[in-house]
Amino acid sequence: MKWHRVCTAAALPPEYGVAALLGEDGAAVFRTAGDGLFAVGNVDPFSGAGVISRGIVGDRDGEPTVSSPMHKHVFSLRTGTCLDEPSVALPTYPVRYRGGDVEVGLT
Amino acid sequence: MTRTLVVVGHGMVGHRLIETLRSRDESGSWHVVVLGEEAHPAYDRVGLSSYLDGKTAADLSLVSQEFHTDPRVELRLNTGAAAIDRRNRTVTTTDGAVLGYDALVLATGSRPFVPPVPGHDLPGCHVYRTLDDLDVIREQATPDRPGVVVGGGLLGLEAANALHTLGMTTHVVEMAPRLMPLQVDEGGGHVLNRLIGDLGLHVHPGAATETIHADREGRVDAVTLSDGTRLDTDMVVFSAGVRPRDELADAAGLERGQRGGFLVDDRCRTGDAAIWAVGECAAVEGRCYGLVAPGYSMAETVCEQLLDLGDARFPGADMSTKLKLLGVDVASFGDAHAATDGALEVVYANNAAGTYAKLVLSDDARVLLGGVLVGDAGAYATLRPLVNRELPSSPEQLLLPAGGGVSTGALPDDAVVCSCNNVSKADITGVIDAQQAADVAGLKTCTKAGTSCGSCVPMLENLLTERGVSVSKALCEHFTQSRAELFEVIKATGITSFSELVTRYGSGRGCDLCKPVVASILASLGSPHILDDEQAGLQDTNDRFLANMQRNGTYSVVPRVPAGEITPEKLIVLGQVARRYGLYTKITGGQRVDLFGARVEQLPEIWRELVEAGFESGHAYGKALRTVKSCVGTDWCRYGVQDSVTMAIRLELRYRGLRAPHKIKAGVSGCARECAEARSKDFGVIATEQGWNLYVGGNGGFNPRHAELLAADLDEERLMVLIDRFLMFYVRTADRLQRTSAWIESLEGGLQHLRSVVVEDSLGIAADLESAMDEHTRDYTDEWSGVLNDPEKLSRFVSFVNAPETPDPTIRFTEQRGQIRPAPVELPVPTVRTDQEVSA
Ligand SMILES: Cc1cc2nc3c(=O)[nH]c(=O)nc-3n(C[C@H](O)[C@H](O)[C@H](O)COP(=O)(O)OP(=O)(O)OC[C@H]3O[C@@H](n4cnc5c(N)ncnc54)[C@H](O)[C@@H]3O)c2cc1C
Numbered sequence: 001m002k003w004h005r006v007c008t009a010a011a012l013p014p015e016y017g018v019a020a021l022l023g024e025d026g027a028a029v030f031r032t033a034g035d036g037l038f039a040v041g042n043v044d045p046f047s048g049a050g051v052i053s054r055g056i057v058g059d060r061d062g063e064p065t066v067s068s069p070m071h072k073h074v075f076s077l078r079t080g081t082c083l084d085e086p087s088v089a090l091p092t093y094p095v096r097y098r099g100g101d102v103e104v105g106l107t
Numbered sequence: 108m109t110r111t112l113v114v115v116g117h118g119m120v121g122h123r124l125i126e127t128l129r130s131r132d133e134s135g136s137w138h139v140v141v142l143g144e145e146a147h148p149a150y151d152r153v154g155l156s157s158y159l160d161g162k163t164a165a166d167l168s169l170v171s172q173e174f175h176t177d178p179r180v181e182l183r184l185n186t187g188a189a190a191i192d193r194r195n196r197t198v199t200t201t202d203g204a205v206l207g208y209d210a211l212v213l214a215t216g217s218r219p220f221v222p223p224v225p226g227h228d229l230p231g232c233h234v235y236r237t238l239d240d241l242d243v244i245r246e247q248a249t250p251d252r253p254g255v256v257v258g259g260g261l262l263g264l265e266a267a268n269a270l271h272t273l274g275m276t277t278h279v280v281e282m283a284p285r286l287m288p289l290q291v292d293e294g295g296g297h298v299l300n301r302l303i304g305d306l307g308l309h310v311h312p313g314a315a316t317e318t319i320h321a322d323r324e325g326r327v328d329a330v331t332l333s334d335g336t337r338l339d340t341d342m343v344v345f346s347a348g349v350r351p352r353d354e355l356a357d358a359a360g361l362e363r364g365q366r367g368g369f370l371v372d373d374r375c376r377t378g379d380a381a382i383w384a385v386g387e388c389a390a391v392e393g394r395c396y397g398l399v400a401p402g403y404s405m406a407e408t409v410c411e412q413l414l415d416l417g418d419a420r421f422p423g424a425d426m427s428t429k430l431k432l433l434g435v436d437v438a439s440f441g442d443a444h445a446a447t448d449g450a451l452e453v454v455y456a457n458n459a460a461g462t463y464a465k466l467v468l469s470d471d472a473r474v475l476l477g478g479v480l481v482g483d484a485g486a487y488a489t490l491r492p493l494v495n496r497e498l499p500s501s502p503e504q505l506l507l508p509a510g511g512g513v514s515t516g517a518l519p520d521d522a523v524v525c526s527c528n529n530v531s532k533a534d535i536t537g538v539i540d541a542q543q544a545a546d547v548a549g550l551k552t553c554t555k556a557g558t559s560c561g562s563c564v565p566m567l568e569n570l571l572t573e574r575g576v577s578v579s580k581a582l583c584e585h586f587t588q589s590r591a592e593l594f595e596v597i598k599a600t601g602i603t604s605f606s607e608l609v610t611r612y613g614s615g616r617g618c619d620l621c622k623p624v625v626a627s628i629l630a631s632l633g634s635p636h637i638l639d640d641e642q643a644g645l646q647d648t649n650d651r652f653l654a655n656m657q658r659n660g661t662y663s664v665v666p667r668v669p670a671g672e673i674t675p676e677k678l679i680v681l682g683q684v685a686r687r688y689g690l691y692t693k694i695t696g697g698q699r700v701d702l703f704g705a706r707v708e709q710l711p712e713i714w715r716e717l718v719e720a721g722f723e724s725g726h727a728y729g730k731a732l733r734t735v736k737s738c739v740g741t742d743w744c745r746y747g748v749q750d751s752v753t754m755a756i757r758l759e760l761r762y763r764g765l766r767a768p769h770k771i772k773a774g775v776s777g778c779a780r781e782c783a784e785a786r787s788k789d790f791g792v793i794a795t796e797q798g799w800n801l802y803v804g805g806n807g808g809f810n811p812r813h814a815e816l817l818a819a820d821l822d823e824e825r826l827m828v829l830i831d832r833f834l835m836f837y838v839r840t841a842d843r844l845q846r847t848s849a850w851i852e853s854l855e856g857g858l859q860h861l862r863s864v865v866v867e868d869s870l871g872i873a874a875d876l877e878s879a880m881d882e883h884t885r886d887y888t889d890e891w892s893g894v895l896n897d898p899e900k901l902s903r904f905v906s907f908v909n910a911p912e913t914p915d916p917t918i919r920f921t922e923q924r925g926q927i928r929p930a931p932v933e934l935p936v937p938t939v940r941t942d943q944e945v946s947a
């Protein structure tokens with residue numbers, strides 16, 4: 001696995017997401033309220049549009065989530081699973097802080 | 108083989124019969140010809156009085172578009188039936204046509220009874236039954252001049268209410284010693300006389316009308332009563348009962364009931380097996396019914412026979428009534444006059460509060476037989492279904508406010524909850540338990556309960572709660588409060604961030620339901636920019652990028668063009684920008700130009716060009732004021748009576764940027780031709796000779812609804828003040844994603860309540876609402892300029908953080924009719940749930 005720098009930690013405010021050009025169609029990287037970091041695929045599986053990073057971050061029953069802005073499907077940030085339609089899931093990627101930067105790991 | 112059904116009379120019952128028949132006649136076995144003597148297709152006669160209170164003939168119409176285009180229904184208006192030839196089975200119309208029939212249904216209704224007193228036919232004497240009658244009354248009514256209504260029954264009081272609404276000094280003459288003698292007993296009548304008198308109406312009980320006098324020109328100018336009183340008056344309205352319209356009977360050799368009406372059996376059939384009668388003109392086993400619900404069950408009975416669906420018989424009728432006249436509740440049900448042998452009466456009268464209630468019980472005081480309620484008819488909905496059943500608790504508990512009334516749980520399953528549409532408790536709980544409906548609106552659609560007089564709606568709510576369907580107002584799992592409650596919390600505490608709010612008043616970290624709501628409330632309460640700090644992460648994607656996301660993740664751009672007025676220079680700029688960025692271009696219904704296909708990273712460049720050319724954000728992306736559409740008005744139009752364009756620009760500039768529970772659309776028309784379609788908008792302004800009429804609560808889209816008149820003939824300043832109050836009240840109290848139309852319907856008291864708050868300031872909040880709007884207008888700044896001048900905000904408009912200029916590879920276009928469109932997506936797209944936002 002190789003780590004790729006995405007942006008500075010300062011460029012990713014809490015409860016916000018950014019898109020990164022990585023892998024096939026890009027990743028969506030989020031920071032939650034407790035400074036947790038999550039990375040999932042950026043393409044909404046229901047529409048094929050690269051919009052997941054622009055979704056609203058929140059939680060459902062304590063599970064950190066993002067809601068796709070296309071049709072409001074809610075995905076778990078931890079597992080990528082769509083909580084409204086559990087047969088559908090986003091890919092997930094390892095992500096970490098490194099020297100003031102945010103990095104995503106790809107195999 | 109297709110047979111022909113002729114229906115005589117296109118009134119409420121005739122129409123219901125045809126509607127029911129057409130919805131069930133799957134094989135199309137009947138062709139229907141309906142003759143209507145009036146110029147209007149069937150309308151809601153029960154709601155007739157609202158025609159003087161803002162409703163139009165179109166609002167009252169019962170006829171859908173499908174009905175007009177139904178190839179199996181032929182409607183002939185302005186055409187009466189003149190004669191029936193039973194041997195040859197034909198009907199001759201007043202214009203001489205001869206129509207053959209296989210089945211004939213008479214649905215001719217009633218005519219008002221006019222007592223044959225001298226002078227009864229003078230000019231200035233009217234009846235109160237049709238839209239045409241009301242047109243004449245409205246035209247001749249002069250505010251502050253006297254008017255006399257003859258008859259103090261249910262319809263008489265409706266007519267009196269009408270004259271009162273038209274500003275006349277109103278007298279009611281009633282022969283019996285009290286008002287509404289048929290429905291209300293003596294005690295209730297006295298309370299009613301007093302309540303109506305307190306409202307400024309002059310009640311003359313126990314007096315007959317003796318003579319109507321004319322002035323020198325031969326018009327009505329006074330009435331003398333049997334007790335010698337002489338009342339000067341401009342107008343007399345007779346409302347002294349109705350008589351069935353059975354004038355076709357004699358010549359056709361059809362039998363009549365003793366007190367008139369086409370005599371029919373309990374299947375509503377006359378002596379001729381091919382002829383039926385329904386509604387007020389039918390004397391079912393000799394008895395006529397003057398209410399609409401029995402007419403509807405007659406229609407049902409006849410439909411089943413026409414379609415060979417069974418042997419339904421008219422079940423008899425519930426003559427219970429509840430009405431609110433001049434704000435006074437009156438209800439009577441069952442054996443209101445205690446006519447049953449040995450009946451006991453239990454009466455509670457509170458003279459101070461002006462309420463009267465009576466229950467009629469069986470001789471052992473266990474079974475409810477009927478009752479009368481005056482002043483407060485809150486218990487009606489639960490008491491009426493209990494008639495002829497054992498009382499679930501003591502009479503005191505049922506009637507006294509502290510007793511809490513009856514719970515719907517105490518009702519037996521077969522109790523009729525909606526008597527207008529004959530829907531039982533079991534029908535309703537069945538639908539709830541089968542999860543076909545989870546709210547009142549759903550129940551209305553599935554069962555028709557609550558769709559006529561509406562008095563059972565509180566029971567529908569109770570039934571939902573009792574079956575465990577929570578009508579919780581909680582916004583989402585993070586807040587137990589409703590949107591309106593959160594608004595109050597934020598306003599009172601001055602909290603300015605979501606984090607603080609959710610920590611102090613909610614739980615968890617929020618979601619896509621509560622975050623945009625809080626963002627919108629913060630914006631309404633004057634936060635400087637919707638993308639400041641933490642707020643950016645609360646916004647739905649459209650607000651976050653100040654543009655409208657499309658199906659492939661690109662955005663559309665809609666600059667503000669106030670009132671749809673644009674110079675050629677600016678139009679050229681739009682064309683140049685569209686060409687430079689290769690955007691798909693379309694004109695919108697709100698008189699804007701919409702540019703599609705912009706990628707996130709292009710939005711700032713595009714907007715820099717637009718702002719430089721003098722454009723600003725059009726808020727097409729926001730739950731905010733979208734557009735004020737206008738016609739061309741007096742400047743150019745030959746018919747215009749006011750300058751609609753200037754007005755629309757003024758409104759658009761005042762309310763631009765106002766964040767609301769949902770989008771707001773508006774329109775201004777320069778004359779009654781209404782070319783701006785203002786009545787399909789959240790607020791619509793229509794010019795009159797005297798000023799402007801203000802309509803509110805219109806909607807296109809999923810649930811089309813005409814806006815209703817809030818106030819008439821306003822000058823410009825008053826118009827703005829009322830719109831300020833209306834919009835701010837909506838912003839503060841509506842639910843999430845609730846358009847003004849649904850909001851008004853959800854207000855207890857509906858439009859009336861809204862009018863009292865907005866026009867009469869009944870809550871004393873008008874000044875606060877107005878100053879909030881002044882503040883909004885004063886603090887308005889263009890959201891796009893705010894982004895272009897702020898490097899921090901600008902930095903978020905990138906395709907990828909690590910490759911800001913690289914276009915997203917998933918975005919692909921093809922071409923169609925010389926413009927781009929999103930390329931079809933190759934994925935097998937799973938079924939996608941639709942968003943709640945389906946309204947236009
Ligand atoms: C002001 C007012 C308030 C009311 N309030 C209530 C209420 O609160 N609750 C309630 O239950 N009821 C109420 N009613 C009564 C209710 O409107 C009637 O019961 C209902 O309209 C009866 O329907 P119908 O079809 O029998 O008659 P109508 O609705 O009167 O229709 C009969 C139609 O037949 C037409 N017609 C007659 N003769 C001919 C002919 N020869 N050829 C062709 N057409 C003909 C008439 O012009 C009329 O249009 C109210 C009535 C009025 C006027």
